[in-house]
Amino acid sequence: MNKSTAVLLLTSALGLTACTETPRTPEPVNVTILGLNDFHGNLAPTSFTKADGTKISAGGIEAIAAEVSDARKANPNTIFVGGGDLIGASPISSGLLRDEPAVYALNGMGMKVSALGNHEFDQGLDELFRMQNGGCASNDTTKACQYDTTYTGATFKWIGANVEYNATSGKTGKPFAPYIIQDINGIRIAFVGAVTKSTPGIVSPDGIKALTFTDEAAAVNKYIPEIKKQKPDAIIMLIHEGGEIVRLDKDGKPINQDVNYSTVGCKVLDEKSPIVDIAKRVDPAVSAIISGHSHQGYNCLVPDPTGKDRIVIQGDFYGHLLQRLDLTVDKANHKVMTVAAANLVVNYDERKANGTRDAAMTAIITKADAKVAAIKNVQVATLGDAQIQRGVSNARNTESPLGDVIADALVYTTKNQGTQIGLMNPGGIRADLPDTTQIKPGNVVNFGDVFAVHPFGNTTTVVSLTGQQIKDLLEQQWSGANAAAVKLLQVSEGFKYKYTLGNADGQRVNIADITLNGTPISATATYRVATNNFLAAGGDNFTVFKAATNVVQLPGLSDTDVLSQYLKAFGPSLKNVVKGRITKL
Known part of the structure; x- marks a missing residue:
């Protein structure tokens, strides 16, 4: 020892x-x-x-x-x-x-x-x-x-x-x-x-x-x-x-x-x-x-x-x-x-x-593993790298490779709802995919690996937020109850923003620096956003979600479903890289 x-x-x-x-x-x-x-x-x-x-x-x-x-x-x-x-x-x-x-x-x-x-x-x-x-x-x-x-x-x-x-x-x-x-x-x-x-x-x-x-x-x-x-x-x-x-x-x-x-x-x-x-x-x-x-x-x-x-x-x-x-x-x-x-x-x-x-x-x-083996060992996909990580030392205040993947998965699996942006709370990502102890030949991931990432059993929700609400939501990453433990939301492909940590509460993000597919978002325009039901209810102190409109609950689409479907579709192309969607000034 x-x-x-x-x-x-x-x-x-x-x-x-x-x-x-x-x-x-x-x-x-x-x-x-x-x-x-x-x-x-x-x-x-x-x-x-x-x-x-x-x-x-x-x-x-x-x-x-x-x-x-x-x-x-x-x-x-x-x-x-x-x-x-x-x-x-x-x-x-x-x-x-x-x-x-x-x-x-x-x-x-x-x-x-x-x-x-x-x-x-x-x-x-x-x-x-x-x-x-x-x-x-x-x-x-x-x-x-x-x-x-x-x-x-x-x-x-x-x-x-x-x-x-x-x-x-x-x-x-x-x-x-x-x-x-x-x-x-x-x-x-x-x-x-x-x-x-x-x-x-x-x-x-x-x-x-x-x-x-x-x-x-x-x-x-x-x-x-x-x-x-x-x-x-x-x-x-x-x-x-x-x-x-x-x-x-x-x-x-x-x-x-x-x-x-x-x-x-x-x-x-x-x-x-x-x-x-x-x-x-x-x-x-x-x-x-x-x-x-x-x-x-x-x-x-x-x-x-x-x-x-x-x-x-x-x-x-x-x-x-x-x-x-x-x-x-x-x-x-x-x-x-x-x-x-x-x-x-x-x-x-x-x-x-x-x-x-x-x-x-x-x-x-041994007994516990035997009880869940039939589900745990089902192969979901293979990855382009041996592992996709959730962040160095479990950091929740930075963009992570796995955070990018999950946010993209939210958009992909809810595209029939007109989703434009996917947002994921870092505290809901509980493990690397897979954990280092579970890396398998051929970069295989099984359902047990996916479950370790998403053990909560959350379901998926799609909402409408204005550009101003999205800006206010991003500000909540560093303010109020989150000030002592920053929770940087993980964001999907095409959505980017910049922030200045040294600025005062409510002023860390300029709405002109928030873009969707290269175009600054409009404060008055409405955007479709996919997330999990926990965040959509204002969880992790992101209370702006409570003011969302056109809320669509998808109880049949769990967080493990979201990630599994995306991995099956794109697994071999997924790498352990940060996409650079969030920029600290």
């Missing part, structure tokens, strides 16, 4: 006992916390680039479970927790089975608690309750209980202090516990959870209409006094919200290029990142913050409200990394003495080579 030997050691001045109590003789005990964020039901490993540039297969339940097992052998006081998005947007072997195999795998690894993620809500609140509690009363019985006819639910608990029933729900209480105190061989660790407050803008609104998502830091702070009264030995925050490392200076020149997941104690998280603001406001009683959502690997420091540095860590995505916190707690006086943090690479290739994969997890993935 390739583990970072560098650790970050912080001495905590935090005492969780009342100051009036007589201090007892210190009783130091070591506790290991392993965190998994943004797993997204990836039962199998996927490609990952290590800090030294080496490309490997990382993650996969067989390797993750083995890593957790090794940690427990080294320290029996080990607990396995989650940072949210454990399910949802998953590859076919889990996604087509409503992520029940993923839940069973996490149960088998002994996960105890996880923050809620926005993708846990993809299928709605009732279905999330089913995933937690078990049963087969699902909103999609073609997928539910197909892996196990008596699905028993998650043995770990999802928590969220900032998730509440709203006034229109007719319900009282909280849908999920705000925190859980876990007993680890007599050591009591409190985990308090939160999910990004932006969840309503990035999931289907019907599924969460009974819920309100409040400010993350305020919600967590509300429960700290209650937690402290129970005298835990440490408090750890699990939050599905994250940040990114600053990579460009104010002049657009590259900086911090050597900072990565293995860097210990970085202080270069972007101040615009939601997690930075949250961490600065969360009560100092929280000793460390395990984060997620932004699919980044970092091990950084952010000052708490008193100005003291506190660890904020995230472990990439799909199980490539495990976040590791090593705590020394004073069990007698209920306080944290030290905290060390590291991101551990889950090297599947090494596990396979040395025969240390977890056999129980092998059984789960």
